[in-house]
Amino acid sequence: MDLKSSHVSPVLTDPVPVNKSRLGIHSSLLAYSQQDSPVSPGKYSRSNSRKSTGSVDDVRSNGWLDAMKASSPPRKKLLKGSSFQIASIDFEIEDYCTWMLEYPSALDSFEKIVDLAQNKKIAMFLDYDGTLSPIVDDPDCAFMSESMRTTVRSVATYFPTAIISGRSRDKVFDLVKLTELYYAGSHGMDIIGPVSETLSKNHPNCVKSTDHEGKEITLFQPAREFLPMVDEVFRTLVEITKDIEGVKVENHKFCVSVHYRNVEENNWTIVGQRVHDVLQNYPRLCSTHGRKVLEVRPVIDWNKGKAVEFLLESLGFNDSDGVLPIYIGDDKTDEDAFKVLRESNRGYGILVSSVRKESNACYSLRDPNEVMKFLQLLVNWKRQERKHGKM
Numbered sequence: 001m002d003l004k005s006s007h008v009s010p011v012l013t014d015p016v017p018v019n020k021s022r023l024g025i026h027s028s029l030l031a032y033s034q035q036d037s038p039v040s041p042g043k044y045s046r047s048n049s050r051k052s053t054g055s056v057d058d059v060r061s062n063g064w065l066d067a068m069k070a071s072s073p074p075r076k077k078l079l080k081g082s083s084f085q086i087a088s089i090d091f092e093i094e095d096y097c098t099w100m101l102e103y104p105s106a107l108d109s110f111e112k113i114v115d116l117a118q119n120k121k122i123a124m125f126l127d128y129d130g131t132l133s134p135i136v137d138d139p140d141c142a143f144m145s146e147s148m149r150t151t152v153r154s155v156a157t158y159f160p161t162a163i164i165s166g167r168s169r170d171k172v173f174d175l176v177k178l179t180e181l182y183y184a185g186s187h188g189m190d191i192i193g194p195v196s197e198t199l200s201k202n203h204p205n206c207v208k209s210t211d212h213e214g215k216e217i218t219l220f221q222p223a224r225e226f227l228p229m230v231d232e233v234f235r236t237l238v239e240i241t242k243d244i245e246g247v248k249v250e251n252h253k254f255c256v257s258v259h260y261r262n263v264e265e266n267n268w269t270i271v272g273q274r275v276h277d278v279l280q281n282y283p284r285l286c287s288t289h290g291r292k293v294l295e296v297r298p299v300i301d302w303n304k305g306k307a308v309e310f311l312l313e314s315l316g317f318n319d320s321d322g323v324l325p326i327y328i329g330d331d332k333t334d335e336d337a338f339k340v341l342r343e344s345n346r347g348y349g350i351l352v353s354s355v356r357k358e359s360n361a362c363y364s365l366r367d368p369n370e371v372m373k374f375l376q377l378l379v380n381w382k383r384q385e386r387k388h389g390k391m
């Protein structure tokens with residue numbers, strides 16, 4: 001990619017050390033219970049004088065471990081013939097049905113949704129993991145099906161479509177493999193969008209660039225100055241967690257994922273303690289919970305919601321009534337996008353979940369299979385509209 005300008009300045013809020021509050025861990029916690037801290041300050045860290053001195057019991061009692069457990073629906077182990085199991089499944093189904101009164105199925109509500117799309121242009125925003133691909137144990141194996149790829153390609157033929165993922169932009173592109181889309185990686189901190197003159201005026205730190213096909217695009221990386229710091233933290237986290245079986249640390253350019261899905265539950269507190277202890281030396285980085293993953297990211301005023309606003313603006317839909325944005329996602333980070341749509345009273349957030357969850361979304365879909373059905377309905381509806389000479 002040829003950068004025509006390298007003038008990129010970050011959009012920063014005050015460098016507040018929010019990592020403690022976001023994790024819900026009191027600052028007095030989190031020294032290693034098993035060994036002395038191997039954390040040493042790097043070039044981009046503060047001195048390690050803020051090393052904490054807590055215990056595993058403290059971590060358990062402040063609710064943080066509960067947040068880790070609740071971060072993804074548990075796998076169901078079916079015990080044949082167990083009446084307790086059957087009763088608990090009955091309860092779950094009933095509970096889910098009650099929840100769906102508040103978050104109706106986007107499939108059942110399809111007519112209502114497209115009714116609002118009359119004379120408007122739909123802009124489609126899609127999360128990747130858990131939305132286009134099923135959640136699997138190994139993040140490197142979270143592949144989307146060919147039928148999902150074909151469906152997303154068709155969606156992009158009719159509507160401007162963007163993928164907004166926690167993964168790095170390159171990694172999510174390698175998985176999706178569609179050049180017809182816009183991509184925002186690192187939870188929206190690395191965006192490739194359409195070229196727009198008005199946008200450049202509002203966001204002086206945008207860079208005009210070209211993609212690998214030579215097409216002009218806009219590159220926006222509001223956390224660019226954090227690159228060396230995030231890289232340093234990635235290497236430290238790999239080192240510091242290497243003795244915990246099952247931990248996987250991913251470098252997503254502007255953020256780092258520390259996965260504990262494959263770690264013995266007894267060791268989850270240790271994973272959290274080590275992440276937190278490293279962050280003690282980086283007050284400009286924080287950590288948030290994803291699905292069996294701790295996400296380390298810069299403390300900046302930017303998230304998936306801001307990325308949606310940015311992309312809408314770059315598509316020329318700033319403050320426009322002529323657009324109906326639809327955002328489909330399954331995770332906590334997608335809530336920022338649902339919130340933006342809810343608060344600006346335009347478009348719909350659709351939560352992908354097979355269990356009850358509080359959300360800022362309006363509708364729900366159970367899993368990636370239902371996401372595909374919904375996208376196919378949308379494509380078929382648009383084809384019919386065109387056939388009948390509408391839009």
Ligand SMILES: O=P(O)(O)OC[C@H]1O[C@H](O[C@H]2O[C@H](CO)[C@@H](O)[C@H](O)[C@H]2O)[C@H](O)[C@@H](O)[C@@H]1O
Pocket residue numbers: 127128129130134135136137138139140142164165166167250252257259261290291292293295331333
């Ligand atoms: O914003 P997303 O596209 O949804 O990315 C969020 C995280 O997704 C990946 O982790 C999740 O999916 C994995 C594969 O199914 C699963 O093993 C893991 O437990 C989930 O947390 C990705 O690996 C992370 O880096 C993303 O931040």
